[in-house]
Amino acid sequence: MESIRQLLASIPNYGALPELLRDFIPMLVSCVIILLYVAVLGMFLVWLERKVSAHMQDRLGPMYVGGWHGWAQSLADGIKLLLKEDIIPAAADPLLFKLAPIMVFVGAFAAFVVLPFGMASIVADLNIGVLYLLAVASLSVVGIIMGGWASNNKYALYGGMRSAAQIISYEIPAALALMTVVVQVGSLSMQDIVTAQQGGLHKWFIFRNPFTFVAFFIYFVCSLAEVNRTPFDIPEAESELVAGYHTEYSGMRFAFFMLAEYANMFVVAGIATTVFLGGWTQILPAALVPQLVPGPILFSLKTLFLVFVQIWLRWSLPRLRVDQLMYLCWKVMLPVSMVLILGVGFLAVYWK
């Protein structure tokens, strides 16, 4: 945001604009940049998922649209979804039905604001960054349950209810796992967390101490549940609930759900990267190799690797049952993350 403001200030006569506009334009510009980024990213991740799954399954996946390995397939699908008839079921609640995909998308979109892509590439380095992330991430629950309810479809309702129970439960161990790092850094700001890990691989929180090492895996598993990915995709379990909460959605509204899902995948992987894998910092210490790769690229690569792991898991694992999912959360994840918090607290006090 700061860099955008400086860039805009270099335009001649920019300073002559009223102050209100001078505040507003940088916000608008950064919003548009994020929106474009999310849209392109969503399409790229859809394509990536299709290719990865295809190769895991002895197929080729999209090969024709756009030439090289069907790179434009998602673009074509997006256009197709845009042009589709906008169907609102007669028995649905029209207002909530229209609002739900927007809510879900806003949740995913808003999280990008605090993702630190690089030292200067962050929209807003809030001093409560981690809390803000946890808050906006749960916004999608509201949208999902809204969509499930408004569709007036029993399968959608089941999907919505399952999703609400799942996401809210898994937020607790996920948050506790993040807190282990926050305790060590002493700050909730995303940039502070990243800068605390500067200096190479061994400084990353995943390798700092055994507690944060376990916390990374706890967070990763919980984040899978939060974004409804296999093995925790029970809210949209195709073989049980048809399509879960978006059973009745079609066309662009459906595309918004999809886009939000893939954006959320990137967001949770981005959080894991920022908090545990050193964010935009270099992989090897400066003493060993020159620091050539720019931060945003490193951040994206690390995050995409985690996204790839998510895709990998999705296409190799079966799905849990609802009660097993809750068991895992409340009886395994939660106690373990409590212990981690205690351990990290102990370290912070006695192991300075």
Next chain:
Amino acid sequence: MTLNMGPQHPSTHGVLRLELQTDGEVVHSARPHIGYLHRCFEKHAENVDYPGVIPFTDRMDYVASMNNNLGYALAVEKLMGIQVNNRVRCIRIIMAELNRIASHLLAAGTYGIDMGSYTPFLHCFRDREKILDLFEETCGARLLYNYNWVGGLMYDIPPGFEKKVIDFLDYFEPLVDDLNRLLSYNYIFIKRTANVGILPPDVAINYGITGPNLRGSGVKFDVRKDEPYLGYEEFDFDVQVGVGEHGPVGSCYDRYIVRIKEVKESCKLVRQAVAKITPGDVQESIPKRVKPPAGEIYMRTECPRGELGYYIVSDGSLKPYRVKVKSPCFTAMSAFHEISRGAMISDVIAIVGSLDIVLGEIDR
């Protein structure tokens, strides 16, 4: 809440409709409604001549057509007292067992999808395609073969077929272990299927359940062993039963793993049958007119889903007076309400999938 699952639903394996009375995720009662795929097979059979029934049998259990043809052909042969030569018998066994492999692959793959795992499905279908290629080479069809005729076969196998079958088995047998690593021994998969949908042996016998579903409950019954036809008694194979590795015997996992083990047994059978093939004319005992003497016959065979029985009443004319099919899927489905009581919605899917029903055969 009443949840109407099907007839258009991704995992009801065709057009089954389940009426579930649910309380949250728990299912209090499940009532299957069948008949969406009823095509009057038995009535049709009364209006065509004996060989003309065979294409209809294809369309009952459309993923195991070879076995359906076989049962009917054997029934009419028994009624007419026709003896087929060794070549026909061996080829029939090869085809029946290959078809069993294909059918069990489909069952395992779709069961993976029911459990939320997509990749095993496509791996199974990749290998099933290779079997279908072999069938296509033999009789020109990939799904509905019309291959086993009364008294013989539609065509002889093409030259080099035996080698291709052995090549396929060499390629395929290691892949069964791959499938096991990917799906059968997966911790989540075991958690989802063991302890779910338990069918005790006495209940299974009372409901007349046969095939892998019965063997999954630990009852050692296989028509190929207990009432051999086609010379199965000369072959060396084991009847696989569920042993309850991960929970009570008769769970969904047992029914599933019995199918996987049977695939390996079928591979053994095919190898033996290929070794036993002798030269001969596969059409030498096909009668000019299929006109059995008046009488009735019940012939049962082990099709991939269980005991497939044909009850044929002949009045001595060119058309059967009555054809009644004892469908293994129908009996399996009849026990469904018994074993799904108190299950969760996800378990209902697991149970339907583990029974491996084909609606084409239930409804006929």
